[in-house]
Amino acid sequence: MTPDDIVVTGLGLVTPAGLGTDATWRGVLAGVSTAATDPLLAGLPVDISCRVPDFDAVALLGRRLEVRLDRVSKLALLAAREAVADAGLADGSWDAERVAVVVGVGTASFERYETEFARLAAGRPHLISPLAIVRSVPSMVAAEISLDLRARGPSLAVSTACASSTTALGVARDLLRGGACDIAVAGGAEANRTRVPAACFAQMRALSRHCHDPAAASRPFDRDRDGFVLGEGAGLLVLERAADARARRAPVRARLAGYGASCDAHHVAVPEPEGHGAAGALRTALRDAGLSPQDIDHVNAHGTATRENDPAEARALRAVFPRVPPTTSLKGVLGHALGAAGAIEAACTVLTLQHGLIPPTANLDCQDPEIDLDVVRKAPRREPVTAAVSNSFGFGGQNAVVVLTRP
Structure with missing residues (x-):
């Protein structure tokens, strides 16, 4: 550091x-x-x-x-x-x-x-x-x-x-x-x-x-x-x-290692279906952090549970990661806090880094076969997470991603 x-x-x-x-x-x-x-x-x-x-x-x-x-x-x-x-x-x-x-x-x-x-x-x-x-x-x-x-x-x-x-x-x-x-x-x-x-x-x-x-x-x-x-x-x-x-001898919880943003320029409300803009934000954030996709151990997904967002995000992740790391969405538990969701999820990603625990995705009983991801479900998963990404996507094709790592 x-x-x-x-x-x-x-x-x-x-x-x-x-x-x-x-x-x-x-x-x-x-x-x-x-x-x-x-x-x-x-x-x-x-x-x-x-x-x-x-x-x-x-x-x-x-x-x-x-x-x-x-x-x-x-x-x-x-x-x-x-x-x-x-x-x-x-x-x-x-x-x-x-x-x-x-x-x-x-x-x-x-x-x-x-x-x-x-x-x-x-x-x-x-x-x-x-x-x-x-x-x-x-x-x-x-x-x-x-x-x-x-x-x-x-x-x-x-x-x-x-x-x-x-x-x-x-x-x-x-x-x-x-x-x-x-x-x-x-x-x-x-x-x-x-x-x-x-x-x-x-x-x-x-x-x-x-x-x-x-x-x-x-x-x-x-x-x-x-x-x-x-x-x-x-x-x-x-x-x-x-x-x-x-x-000042402050305890350091995590490092905000990278940030990336992009715009789909596709539709006012619907995400670009192939996830090209989201993938661009992910790549920018990784490049900013000086990390490769293989360095990432966990994805805290935007995961809204809408028909359009979830498969688009999955495609973006598969486009960036040769093997998508364990993924979760907190919105099954917390709902969608709209503009606040990203920071809440980033904070929980910091806690995942600290505790080595990935929270489960609530209510995931039968995973959509179109969403070919390793989604954590039913119970927390213990993983030695040293680097993670937290995704946020919004109306107007807004995409933002942060990379967080252990200090």
């Missing part, structure tokens, strides 16, 4: 598997879906979701923040606080002007838009909150983290659909490499478990219709998959240059 390598020194997770990194890790290792009927979606064609449990914002954040923030920012703050504490920086012992915050979001806060648009449609514009815009624009998630942590370096929002938070990790890596900051709190947050996104995705036929048995709905790589399940959550990672982490 060289002094300029970018390393992960802190993790923070808030997911449907639980509050905190330990709870999330236990949940994904258990391989049991968190999907359930969602009262917020009652009456819609699809009324199931994966939601963060035991989320008492007053107890967790205090009444002032509970009132002022939308749910997406609340999730982000909790994850950011855990990541900073995990990195040994909770005491604020940093040069605040050298701390960046980079957060990926898909669509930010439909929660706020829905509330205010309803007031406008009812002819009551005088009831619209003067803070509605401030609370809902995508950059405010990063801004709220910066405010909470008193981080005064670059504070950025990144939006590349469901690849957003993986893109955020790449952007933060570049800020560190370029000397724009010394510490970056990077990742993503999403809380679009609301009626407009749920109705829209249902109209697109992107959501699973397995509402009679929610726990079996999200089925990545399975022959009988029929769409994803809406999720929510936040994942934040603390990134630093290796020399800086060493100087």
Whole structure:
């Protein structure tokens, strides 16, 4: 490891598997879906979701923040606080002007838009909150983290659909490499478990219709998959240059060795069926890391459980890897957290590197024969993983991949 390598020194997770990194890790290792009927979606064609449990914002954040923030920012703050504490920086012992915050979001806060648009449609514009815009624009998630942590370096929002938070990790890596900051709190947050996104995705036929048995709905790589399940959550990672982490004797969890991005330029919503763009991002990330396909021991797949994505991703993997390493998708357990999914999955990939355990893909009962991959299922698999890739793909043909290695 060289002094300029970018390393992960802190993790923070808030997911449907639980509050905190330990709870999330236990949940994904258990391989049991968190999907359930969602009262917020009652009456819609699809009324199931994966939601963060035991989320008492007053107890967790205090009444002032509970009132002022939308749910997406609340999730982000909790994850950011855990990541900073995990990195040994909770005491604020940093040069605040050298701390960046980079957060990926898909669509930010439909929660706020829905509330205010309803007031406008009812002819009551005088009831619209003067803070509605401030609370809902995508950059405010990063801004709220910066405010909470008193981080005064670059504070950025990144939006590349469901690849957003993986893109955020790449952007933060570049800020560190370029000397724009010394510490970056990077990742993503999403809380679009609301009626407009749920109705829209249902109209697109992107959501699973397995509402009679929610726990079996999200089925990545399975022959009988029929769409994803809406999720929510936040994942934040603390990134630093290796020399800086060493100087303050910080524990290093992993190295962010490579990053690659591409665009399919194929369709606004459907992935390019042969996975050419995804394969290009994978190759770029490997080249950036200075690794060959044979060096990779594990793939944390995007694995949405949609008809189109799973086979396209499988083709991309087979195009890059002579032998595709053991692969998993966490969306069978966590659902699809959209713009936050990539960072949550990258954080779990870090944990796989540390513990030598690959979480299973939930609900994979009969693998689609078109998806010729070694998919981990039923139980965690113990493997000596030294290098792994984490894939994220999104609407508009957005592809982003990070390579993570043991330090």
